[in-house]
Amino acid sequence: MxxxxxxxxxxxxxxxxxxxxxxxxxxxxxxxxxxxxxxVVLVDKQNYxxxxxxxxxxxxxxxxxADIVSPFRKILEGQDNLSFRMAEVVCVNTETQVxxxxxxxxxxxxxxxxxxxxxxxxxxxxxxxxxxxxxxxxDAVALRNTVLSNFEKALQIGDxxxxxxxxxxxxxxxxPTGVEVAGALSELRKHVFPKDYREIDFxxxxxxxxQSGDVLLKGMSAEASxxxxxxxxxxxxxxxxxxxxxxxDGYTVTLNTGEKLITRTLIxxxxxxxxxxxxxxxxxxxxxxxxxxxxxxQVAGYSNIFAVGDIAAMLSxxxxxxxxxxxxxxxxxxxxxxxxxxxxxxxxxxxxxHYDDKGAMATIGRNHAxxxxxxxxxxxxxxxxxxxxxxxxVHVIALVEFRNRLxxxxxxxxxxxxxxTGLRYIMxxxxxPIPTPKASEPAS
Amino acid sequence: MxxxxxxxxxxxxxxxxxxxxxxxxxxxxxxxxxxxxxxVVLVDKQNYxxxxxxxxxxxxxxxxxADIVSPFRKILEGQDNLSFRMAEVVCVNTETQVxxxxxxxxxxxxxxxxxxxxxxxxxxxxxxxxxxxxxxxxDAVALRNTVLSNFEKALQIGDxxxxxxxxxxxxxxxxPTGVEVAGALSELRKHVFPKDYREIDFxxxxxxxxQSGDVLLKGMSAEASxxxxxxxxxxxxxxxxxxxxxxxDGYTVTLNTGEKLITRTLIxxxxxxxxxxxxxxxxxxxxxxxxxxxxxxQVAGYSNIFAVGDIAAMLSxxxxxxxxxxxxxxxxxxxxxxxxxxxxxxxxxxxxxHYDDKGAMATIGRNHAxxxxxxxxxxxxxxxxxxxxxxxxVHVIALVEFRNRLxxxxxxxxxxxxxxTGLRYIMxxxxxPIPTPKASEPAS
Numbered sequence: 001m002x003x004x005x006x007x008x009x010x011x012x013x014x015x016x017x018x019x020x021x022x023x024x025x026x027x028x029x030x031x032x033x034x035x036x037x038x039x040v041v042l043v044d045k046q047n048y049x050x051x052x053x054x055x056x057x058x059x060x061x062x063x064x065x066a067d068i069v070s071p072f073r074k075i076l077e078g079q080d081n082l083s084f085r086m087a088e089v090v091c092v093n094t095e096t097q098v099x100x101x102x103x104x105x106x107x108x109x110x111x112x113x114x115x116x117x118x119x120x121x122x123x124x125x126x127x128x129x130x131x132x133x134x135x136x137x138x139d140a141v142a143l144r145n146t147v148l149s150n151f152e153k154a155l156q157i158g159d160x161x162x163x164x165x166x167x168x169x170x171x172x173x174x175x176p177t178g179v180e181v182a183g184a185l186s187e188l189r190k191h192v193f194p195k196d197y198r199e200i201d202f203x204x205x206x207x208x209x210x211q212s213g214d215v216l217l218k219g220m221s222a223e224a225s226x227x228x229x230x231x232x233x234x235x236x237x238x239x240x241x242x243x244x245x246x247x248x249d250g251y252t253v254t255l256n257t258g259e260k261l262i263t264r265t266l267i268x269x270x271x272x273x274x275x276x277x278x279x280x281x282x283x284x285x286x287x288x289x290x291x292x293x294x295x296x297x298q299v300a301g302y303s304n305i306f307a308v309g310d311i312a313a314m315l316s317x318x319x320x321x322x323x324x325x326x327x328x329x330x331x332x333x334x335x336x337x338x339x340x341x342x343x344x345x346x347x348x349x350x351x352x353x354h355y356d357d358k359g360a361m362a363t364i365g366r367n368h369a370x371x372x373x374x375x376x377x378x379x380x381x382x383x384x385x386x387x388x389x390x391x392x393x394v395h396v397i398a399l400v401e402f403r404n405r406l407x408x409x410x411x412x413x414x415x416x417x418x419x420x421t422g423l424r425y426i427m428x429x430x431x432x433p434i435p436t437p438k439a440s441e442p443a444s
Numbered sequence: 445m446x447x448x449x450x451x452x453x454x455x456x457x458x459x460x461x462x463x464x465x466x467x468x469x470x471x472x473x474x475x476x477x478x479x480x481x482x483x484v485v486l487v488d489k490q491n492y493x494x495x496x497x498x499x500x501x502x503x504x505x506x507x508x509x510a511d512i513v514s515p516f517r518k519i520l521e522g523q524d525n526l527s528f529r530m531a532e533v534v535c536v537n538t539e540t541q542v543x544x545x546x547x548x549x550x551x552x553x554x555x556x557x558x559x560x561x562x563x564x565x566x567x568x569x570x571x572x573x574x575x576x577x578x579x580x581x582x583d584a585v586a587l588r589n590t591v592l593s594n595f596e597k598a599l600q601i602g603d604x605x606x607x608x609x610x611x612x613x614x615x616x617x618x619x620p621t622g623v624e625v626a627g628a629l630s631e632l633r634k635h636v637f638p639k640d641y642r643e644i645d646f647x648x649x650x651x652x653x654x655q656s657g658d659v660l661l662k663g664m665s666a667e668a669s670x671x672x673x674x675x676x677x678x679x680x681x682x683x684x685x686x687x688x689x690x691x692x693d694g695y696t697v698t699l700n701t702g703e704k705l706i707t708r709t710l711i712x713x714x715x716x717x718x719x720x721x722x723x724x725x726x727x728x729x730x731x732x733x734x735x736x737x738x739x740x741x742q743v744a745g746y747s748n749i750f751a752v753g754d755i756a757a758m759l760s761x762x763x764x765x766x767x768x769x770x771x772x773x774x775x776x777x778x779x780x781x782x783x784x785x786x787x788x789x790x791x792x793x794x795x796x797x798h799y800d801d802k803g804a805m806a807t808i809g810r811n812h813a814x815x816x817x818x819x820x821x822x823x824x825x826x827x828x829x830x831x832x833x834x835x836x837x838v839h840v841i842a843l844v845e846f847r848n849r850l851x852x853x854x855x856x857x858x859x860x861x862x863x864x865t866g867l868r869y870i871m872x873x874x875x876x877p878i879p880t881p882k883a884s885e886p887a888s
Contacts, residue, residue, distance in 0.1 A: 008600045010643070047596065048869035064510045071868040073640035083643075086596045086870070103600050137871065152491065152530045156452045156547050196517035199454070199527075403858065410854070414847065424515040425492035426530070427581065428872035 007104035014039040018108035025309030025330030026114030032338030040082040058140035060184035061423040070401045092279035117310035120273035130250040131268035167205040168263045173270035174211025176362040182209045183364035186235035191419045224370035227383040231364040274311040295352035308333040451548035458483040462552035468771045469753030470558030472778030484526040502584035504628035505867045536723035561754040564717035574694040575712035611649040617714035618655030620806040626653040627808035630679035635863045668814035671827040675808040718755040739796035752777040
């Protein structure tokens with residue numbers, strides 16, 4: 001580490017806040033520091049922010065990748081106290097207060113870890129090798145390519161089991177992502193795929209959703225869970241509750257009940273874990289790879305290292321495991337941390353974080369969503385068309401850039417009325433040729 | 445070849461026309477055969493048609509890849525006599541009348557080669573290794589990623605020569621693609637990049653356009669060539685006429701005059717050659733890899749093998765080298781060949797091809813284009829704003845799908861008025877990390 005050179009970032013003489021990760025928490029913090037008398041350095045391995053809640057729509061051909069990403073340099077245009085650097089973080093030296101990155105060393109006065117979460121396969125290496133996760137836009141594009149390539153391959157198959165291995169999909173995890181992907185696939189099966197592949201009998205295409213617990217959308221209201229189940233069943237999704245996947249070899253899924261499913265496409269939406277950084281004391285890490293933070297988002301054991309969002313576990317009687325790993329806690333923590341950093345510099349006392357829970361929503365398909373909204377101290381539960389319109393509005397408004405709001409809205413209107421999304425090309429990501437699969441040979 | 449199985453395509457009992465390649469010629473032919481009493485099999489290695497004339501805008505962050513591609517299955521929806529297959533063609537056996545592909549053997553009664561053209565480096569392997577061409581959408585995305593990554597890297601550079609190697613661009617070839625890329629880069633340099641990279645002095649960014657002949661846009665009118673040169677010079681592009689590139693090692697460009705330029709990004713727009721298929725007699729190939737065809741697009745030496753578009757060289761007194769390798773001859777040949785195939789089946793005499801030349805256009809930048817339009821037997825030459833509006837209209841209208849027309853139009857309006865395209869993310873294609881380049885070491 002001693003040999004590496006400093007990254008070239010002008011030293012402004014201000015105290016320097018280095019933010020690692022430009023997800024919801026890191027980006028909100030960076031923006032909120034606009035008028036604070038510090039130098040902000042935002043580091044991300046991508047040059048764009050991703051609006052994760054709509055990633056599943058990229059995976060299911062409803063939106064284009066460009067619709068849900070925004071370049072950091074554009075979002076933060078004109079913020080004079082900020083430098084963005086596209087770089088991978090290698091580790092941190094908390095003694096010398098330096099972040100080691102692919103572009104060199106970046107010294108800090110305050111370090112904010114906003115690295116988010118990554119897919120958690122709970123140590124199952126075979127699963128990690130064969131399953132598809134949707135954690136980045138590129139993952140989402142790869143899943144879309146896989147789905148479409150499967151059908152191109154299926155055209156060449158005579159054998160029934162082989163055919164089903166390509167047409168059937170298994171989704172593991174009954175949280176919002178699993179439910180939304182299952183719903184979106186069922187809509188494509190109904191409206192889009194049969195037009196494209198007249199030679200395939202889509203009654204043979206099965207969509208299985210496997211959930212370990214006894215309800216979907218755990219954490220939402222009983223009404224939401226129940227309606228989500230009903231909607232999925234109405235759309236022809238085979239929801240299998242209280243099942244776990246024991247193993248998957250790229251072809252056969254074995255459940256803990258002994259049941260077997262055949263598929264070449266298993267979508268893993270069953271768990272995420274924090275993405276910690278080397279060099280921060282591992283004693284601060286809790287189960288699930290999240291840093292334990294106090295009410296000021298300070299990482300346990302440090303006074304100048306903070307964590308916000310998915311990577312932070314702020315324990316409280318109400319949230320004994322930390323806040324849910326979704327956008328709102330990250331955004332709210334990022335915003336508060338900006339003002340706390342200002343207070344720290346002015347040697348004022350810090351303010352504790354209070355989570356303003358606005359509720360949760362999930363969409364299952366056209367005109368069908370479930371929502372538990374917390375508003376004015378009351379909880380409103382609604383399901384169906386109204387929830388769906390609300391879901392769509394909230395997500396369009398929440399998009400970071402005006403341009404994206406326009407394109408997402410336009411795309412949705414188009415898809416809604418034409419029932420014929422145009423985004424059915426196989427490009428980038430997984431680009432294997434379309435060979436004839438050999439009989440009873442796993443896809444690995 | 446004997447061992448391979450047949451691709452699974454239902455045999456309808458009709459005579460089968462196999463079209464290899466879904467560019468302008470192949471697609472137009474496929475669509476025009478809609479009501480002809482044959483079975484049509486369209487084979488392409490992609491599942492989408494690409495609108496090539498706007499590909500340079502994808503490379504220069506003006507349009508999204510999705511805006512200029514259309515899935516074949518969507519374009520050809522409801523055409524009952526057609527099957528599309530995504531497959532790579534290996535070779536043809538003209539004796540047994542079978543095309544060997546990655547999905548198996550496809551027998552034909554009539555074969556149409558519409559494989560288009562590919563980049564021609566004229567045998568210079570070093571150039572092929574280091575230069576960037578724009579022949580596919582994925583190439584275009586890779587070029588965009590390279591341009592943006594260069595600037596991210598440039599932020600870390602102190603050394604002046606190193607800095608210029610990243611900021612400077614050399615474009616080889618003064619045809620429409622070269623001119624359009626040079627113009628688009630100069631606009632980004634003026635309006636977009638300085639906002640994103642405040643730490644870079646963009647007066648250091650040079651754009652060199654190298655043309656072997658003494659005019660740009662050879663083949664267009666003298667007025668168009670002259671104005672294109674003036675516009676580019678006004679936009680600050682260094683146009684170097686009557687120069688050839690002798691060598692390029694990934695860092696230093698050496699010209700035939702002995703002049704040297706330093707760049708890590710050389711864009712090759714200097715030549716294309718036909719993309720022939722193995723198994724068709726090589727005696728039918730002419731210089732530039734194009735099949736010699738008669739006025740009915742029959743490949744010399746065959747009665748049931750045809751070629752249309754860039755891959756076909758139809759020699760005539762007016763076009764001694766064949767037609768220009770652009771969209772219009774391909775489309776018109778595809779359309780005529782459909783009616784000639786119908787005539788062939790009905791044992792009627794075939795009709796000869798007559799090229800209806802509608803002229804040529806090229807855009808240099810915002811409000812600046814040149815056009816030579818042939819209309820009602822007259823040639824109209826115009827340059828500047830009116831040509832630019834006409835260029836935009838013609839290209840929007842020519843797009844294959846209504847949806848693309850909308851998105852391209854909307855994108856252009858947005859870019860025109862905001863002067864701030866949003867498509868500045870680095871995704872897919874070239875995804876190397878951003879390291880600190882070592883002093884005076886070529887990028888290879």
